[in-house]
Amino acid sequence: MGKIVNFDLLYLCFYVISLSFAFLSQGFKRKILYCLSDLSFFIGFIIHSITFIFKWFSLSIIPSRNLGELLDTTALILVLVYFGSKLFLKNREIAFFLLPFVVLFLFGSKIFIFKTQETFAFYSSVWFPIHILLLVSGIALTIFAFIYSTIFIMQDYSLRKRKIANELMLPSIETAGRLGKNYLITGFVFLTSGLFTAIYYGIAMKGENPDYHPGLLEVGTFLSWLTLGISSFGFIRSSMKPKKRVMLLMVGATLFLLIFFGLLWH
Numbered sequence: 092m093g094k095i096v097n098f099d100l101l102y103l104c105f106y107v108i109s110l111s112f113a114f115l116s117q118g119f120k121r122k123i124l125y126c127l128s129d130l131s132f133f134i135g136f137i138i139h140s141i142t143f144i145f146k147w148f149s150l151s152i153i154p155s156r157n158l159g160e161l162l163d164t165t166a167l168i169l170v171l172v173y174f175g176s177k178l179f180l181k182n183r184e185i186a187f188f189l190l191p192f193v194v195l196f197l198f199g200s201k202i203f204i205f206k207t208q209e210t211f212a213f214y215s216s217v218w219f220p221i222h223i224l225l226l227v228s229g230i231a232l233t234i235f236a237f238i239y240s241t242i243f244i245m246q247d248y249s250l251r252k253r254k255i256a257n258e259l260m261l262p263s264i265e266t267a268g269r270l271g272k273n274y275l276i277t278g279f280v281f282l283t284s285g286l287f288t289a290i291y292y293g294i295a296m297k298g299e300n301p302d303y304h305p306g307l308l309e310v311g312t313f314l315s316w317l318t319l320g321i322s323s324f325g326f327i328r329s330s331m332k333p334k335k336r337v338m339l340l341m342v343g344a345t346l347f348l349l350i351f352f353g354l355l356w357h
Contacts, residue, residue, distance in 0.1 A: 229282025
């Protein structure tokens with residue numbers, strides 16, 4: 092396990108270096124700084140992915156059994172979505188907003204890196220990795236929607252108050268609104284699929300654990316799903332004002348914190 096811990100620190104260091112270059116690139120607006128940020132980001136992603144796969148094969152269970160492991164998995168999926176999105180759009184300015192989430196989640200994973208005391212049957216079932224990957228992908232995509240919604244609000248404020256776009260290197264308000272909508276709807280589909288895989292397993296295994304009762308994890312997940320569903324419906328029907336849709340999205344994304352903290356008492 093010592094080697095794994097060292098690799099954990101190694102990819103975290105590359106993410107921190109990437110974050111530093113991302114901050115500098117927004118200040119100096121030099122292409123070389125963007126390239127160095129992306130290069131460090133990519134190297135960290137490669138090391139992170141190899142370490143994650145090694146842990147998965149070593150444990151024979153996807154490493155997402157407790158809060159620390161889930162935060163690490165979420166950080167990895169966030170980076171995967173970032174580089175996957177680069178195949179379809181120019182999103183280099185998003186690293187400025189995304190990397191703080193990645194670094195924060197990884198620091199959190201080191202704080203809550205405790206051993207799982209009990210191995211539940213759900214962990215070794217085929218539904219557990221499916222549930223985790225769908226759910227975490229939904230969370231990651233929603234964080235991207237949250238980022239673009241934040242940019243939308245920043246651009247809207249600058250245009251209304253100062254009559255000029257924000258001085259940071261940001262996409263236009265139209266682009267931010269469109270990408271926020273696309274990420275939200277896609278994330279909601281993944282989140283819904285992740286929830287129903289867990290619900291299906293719970294129904295199939297009904298009666299095996301009569302002492303189990305829904306807790307903060309389930310409540311937080313349901314409230315997030317409901318709020319994001321209302322926001323997604325507003326985007327599709329265009330029946331809500333843009334700022335109201337954005338605020339609902341930000342509330343729903345914030346409720347995801349309950350999912351992470353709920354693991355402490357699950």
